[in-house]
Structures are given as structure tokens and as C-alpha cells.
Amino acid sequence: MTDSFDPYHKWLGIKPKDQPANHYRLLGVELFETDQEVIQNAADQRMRHVRSLQAGANAELSQRLLNEISAARACLSDPQRQQQYDQQLKFSGAPPAAPPSHAPPAHPPPAHAPPASPPTLPPAPPPRSAVVHAAAPAPIRRPPAEQPAVARTPRTAVAKKQSLPLLIWIVVGAVAVCMAGVLMVVFRGQRDVPTVAAGDPAVGDAGQTTAGSTTPLPVPLPRPKKTPKSKKPARPAPTGELKLYPIDTITLKPGEQVHVQLKVHDPEQWKDFAWYSLGPEIPNDTRIDPESGELHWTPPANAIKSYQFSVEARYNQSVDSARFRVELPWARGNLVFDGIGGQTTTLNQELVVPLKLHDDLGDARGVKFQVSGEKVTGATVDAERKFHWRPSNEEDAGQTRYVTIYATDDRGATASQSLSIKVEGKPAGEGEKKEDAKNDGAKSSDSNSGERVK
Numbered sequence: 001m002t003d004s005f006d007p008y009h010k011w012l013g014i015k016p017k018d019q020p021a022n023h024y025r026l027l028g029v030e031l032f033e034t035d036q037e038v039i040q041n042a043a044d045q046r047m048r049h050v051r052s053l054q055a056g057a058n059a060e061l062s063q064r065l066l067n068e069i070s071a072a073r074a075c076l077s078d079p080q081r082q083q084q085y086d087q088q089l090k091f092s093g094a095p096p097a098a099p100p101s102h103a104p105p106a107h108p109p110p111a112h113a114p115p116a117s118p119p120t121l122p123p124a125p126p127p128r129s130a131v132v133h134a135a136a137p138a139p140i141r142r143p144p145a146e147q148p149a150v151a152r153t154p155r156t157a158v159a160k161k162q163s164l165p166l167l168i169w170i171v172v173g174a175v176a177v178c179m180a181g182v183l184m185v186v187f188r189g190q191r192d193v194p195t196v197a198a199g200d201p202a203v204g205d206a207g208q209t210t211a212g213s214t215t216p217l218p219v220p221l222p223r224p225k226k227t228p229k230s231k232k233p234a235r236p237a238p239t240g241e242l243k244l245y246p247i248d249t250i251t252l253k254p255g256e257q258v259h260v261q262l263k264v265h266d267p268e269q270w271k272d273f274a275w276y277s278l279g280p281e282i283p284n285d286t287r288i289d290p291e292s293g294e295l296h297w298t299p300p301a302n303a304i305k306s307y308q309f310s311v312e313a314r315y316n317q318s319v320d321s322a323r324f325r326v327e328l329p330w331a332r333g334n335l336v337f338d339g340i341g342g343q344t345t346t347l348n349q350e351l352v353v354p355l356k357l358h359d360d361l362g363d364a365r366g367v368k369f370q371v372s373g374e375k376v377t378g379a380t381v382d383a384e385r386k387f388h389w390r391p392s393n394e395e396d397a398g399q400t401r402y403v404t405i406y407a408t409d410d411r412g413a414t415a416s417q418s419l420s421i422k423v424e425g426k427p428a429g430e431g432e433k434k435e436d437a438k439n440d441g442a443k444s445s446d447s448n449s450g451e452r453v454k
Contacts, residue, residue: 007061011053012046022089023072032086036077043073091185238269244313247324252299254330262293262322264313279310279321284412302411303331333359335367335407335415345389347397347425353387357407357415366410373403376421381405389421397425 008014012028014021024031027042046069054062076082243265250258264270276293278286286297288311295311305328312321338356345351357364369381375396379389387405391397400422407415 005058005061007058007065011050011062011065023076023085026069026072027076031089033076034082039073039076043069091181235272238266238273238315240266240269242270242274242313242315242318242320244311244320244322247309247322249325249327251327251329257299258295258297258326260295260324262288262295262311262313264293264320270315273315274313275315277312277314279312279323281308281310281323283307283309297326299326299328299331300411303328304411304413305329305331305333332411332413335359335364335409335413337405337407337415337417340417340419342420342422344422344424345391347391347394347423350388350390351421353419355381355385355387355405355407355417357385357417359409359413364407364409367407368409370406370408371403372406373401376401376403379403387419391421391423396423399423 371379
């Protein structure tokens with residue numbers, strides 16, 4: 001194989017003047033062809049033909065040509081990519097590709113046909129940004145009988161004078177169209193021009209972005225970031241101590257809500273610096289604005305008589321907190337345990353203690369219990385509100401155990417009751433020690449009597 005061998009010309013009929021060929025010319029279809037069946041059949045024919053030439057010294061060129069045909073096929077098979085590729089051809093301003101090699105030749109004009117009459121005005125030069133159209137076959141000339149000769153009229157001075165302004169206007173219009181096209185591409189930021197990512201099948205060998213072309217696609221330039229403008233000049237940070245004003249107890253009527261505005265000493269100094277938050281003791285559904293310090297709370301339908309609130313204000317290491325109560329006289333009262341005295345039981349004997357608690361409506365409803373105590377295992381409260389515990393560990397004998405019983409009703413109100421239990425019984429090992437001492441005394445008396453007999 002010599003360096004002058006041209007596979008595009010020899011195998012596909014693409015002359016050097018039509019190279020580099022676009023995707024349509026490479027597949028041998030009309031420019032801007034949209035029929036997918038035509039594109040697929042043309043690609044199959046091209047690939048079968050090139051594969052038949054793989055044997056021999058031109059194997060490398062045939063493989064490269066197969067890659068370019070495959071890339072062109074992939075690009076034109078995707079409607080979105082085909083549309084972007086068509087726009088690229090239109091914006092590039094390149095001349096239209098030559099007609100495919102299998103296009104039928106145009107009929108030559110008869111030898112005896114008279115020469116065509118020259119036009120009265122010369123055609124205007126096409127603008128550089130003109131849209132590329134598909135090349136059409138050469139027009140078939142009519143027989144001489146159908147084309148009567150036209151008598152040529154010599155130009156007069158008046159005709160030349162009238163054609164000159166028209167030609168100037170045509171040139172000016174062409175220049176205006178070119179400038180409008182350039183400005184459109186610049187201001188749109190190349191949005192309509194596709195960019196090529198790594199691994200794109202449309203990228204050919206040797207870094208080509210399109211089949212048969214070594215010109216890289218333009219990349220959109222990044223837009224400059226806008227710098228936000230400062231609303232107001234920064235103020236110096238406060239240096240004093242952050243201190244909250246105390247909040248008095250709030251009494252609500254039925255249907256009212258809590259709206260509290262937290263205030264600090266020297267508010268102008270701490271404005272835009274103090275940060276407000278809720279403390280550890282707070283009812284559910286309480287909201288606070290961290291910048292303004294506005295607190296909002298709506299009592300639930302099953303509210304209790306009083307609630308405890310805690311709030312905080314902070315800036316860096318300076319922190320201050322405040323507490324206040326909200327009273328609801330019309331709501332149900334808090335849970336209250338009736339007094340339970342100390343209890344006494346014995347080892348391995350079950351202790352049963354009835355529990356009594358109430359609210360303003362009488363017997364509390366929907367109450368759940370929980371028992372907590374050190375070294376007290378197996379203690380429970382049944383559905384009848386009775387406390388049960390059986391001390392079965394010998395270490396409990398002679399000891400006093402303490403337990404705490406927690407109660408929570410369906411409103412979230414809580415109450416607690418402490419209970420002391422004394423466990424009577426012999427400590428572990430005390431009976432065995434007395435029995436061993438009694439046996440030792442009997443043995444000593446027997447030994448003394450034996451000595452006397454001797």
C-alpha cells in the first residue's frame with residue numbers, strides 16, 4: 001500500500017474535493033435524510049462492502065473506515081443527536097457535500113442546443129452563514145423545439161444605472177445576514193452546538209470528533225458568577241453580657257394560644273447576633289423563631305392544668321436561660337398518687353399493693369405504669385393497678401428495697417410514687433451456722449465424757 005492510496009475515493013467514491021465527508025456523504029444518502037430505514041440500509045451496505053476489503057495490506061484502513069461508518073450510523077440513528085449534528089452543519093457554513101456515488105447522472109444537453117441566454121443581472125453572492133441545502137441532480141434540458149431562442153437586447157445606459165442600486169442593496173443585505181448569524185451564535189453561548197464527552201460513539205479514531213473530521217467541536221464557555229451584594233455594612237460584635245428578661249406566668253382561657261416575644265437587655269446591641277432556642281423542658285408542638293425569638297404554642301385538646309417552658313438565648317459563649325409557666329384552669333388536673341406507706345413482706349412471699357391516683361375528673365383514665373428499682377426484679381403493675389413483687393433472692397432477706405412507680409395518662413401527664421419494702425427472713429447461711437455450732441458443742445461434750453471414763 002502506498003501513501004497515495006485514498007480509501008474514501010477508491011472504495012466509497014468520495015473525491016478528495018468532497019473530503020472530509022460528513023455523516024450523510026459517508027453513508028451515501030441525501031443530506032439531512034430523516035428516513036431511518038434508508039439510513040440503516042445504506043449503513044449496512046457500506047459496512048458489508050468495506051468488510052469485504054479487510055483482507056490484505058489495507059486492513060488497517062478498512063477498520064478505521066468501519067469505525068467512522070459506525071460512528072456516523074450511531075449519530076444519525078438518534079433523532080436528538082441527528083438534529084444537533086444538522087444544526088452544526090448549518091452553522092459551520094460549509095458547502096454542501098457532493099451527491100452520493102449511486103445517484104443517477106444527469107442527462108447531457110443536446111449538442112445542437114442553442115446557448116442559454118445570459119441573465120439580465122448578475123446573481124448576488126450567497127452569504128457565508130447561509131443554510132446548507134441538499135445538492136439536487138442537474139436539471140434536464142428540454143429539447144430544442146421546446147426552448148425557443150430569445151433575442152438578446154443590448155444594455156442601455158438607463159438599464160445599467162437602474163441595476164447599480166439594486167446590486168448595492170443585495171450586497172448590504174448579505175452582509176447584514178452574516179453579522180446577524182455571528183451575533184446569534186455568540187450570544188446564545190453555543191447552546192445549540194453539542195459537546196463531545198469521553199467514550200462517545202460519534203468520536204472517531206485519532207481524536208476525531210466526527211467521522212472523517214479532525215476539527216473539535218466548540219465547548220461553551222463558563223458563565224461568570226455573580227457576586228452577591230451586601231445589604232448593609234457589618235456591625236461590630238457586642239461585648240456585653242447576654243441577658244434575658246424574666247417571663248411571668250401566663251393564664252390561658254379556652255381557645256387561646258401562647259404567643260411570647262423573648263426580649264434581651266440592650267436589644268439594639270444584640271440585634272442580628274442573639275440566637276434563640278427551646279430548652280429541655282418544653283411541651284410538644286412548641287415553635288420558636290431562632291432569629292426574632294417569637295414563641296408559639298397551641299394547647300392540645302386533652303391539655304392538663306399547667307405546663308413548664310424553658311427557653312435559651314445565646315451568642316458564642318454567652319448563654320442565658322429563662323423559665324415560665326402556662327396555666328390552664330379549665331383543663332383536667334395533673335395526675336396525683338394517693339399516699340402509700342412503707343410495706344413489709346417475707347422472703348418468697350408475694351407482696352400486693354393497690355395503687356390509687358386521680359385527677360380533677362376523679363379516677364385517672366388511660367394510665368400506663370412503669371416500675372424501676374435497684375435489686376428489685378420481676379416487679380409489675382397489673383390492669384387493676386395493683387403492684388406485685390415476690391422477693392426470691394436470699395440476699396433480700398433482712399434488707400429494705402426501694403422502688404419508684406411511674407404513671408403516664410393518655411394526655412401525657414405524669415406522676416411518680418416511691419415505695420419502701422422491708423423483707424423479713426433469715427439471711428443466707430445463718431441457719432447453717434447455728435446448726436454447725438450445735439454439732440460442734442455435742443462433739444466436745446462427748447470427748448470430755450470419754451476422758452472421764454478412762
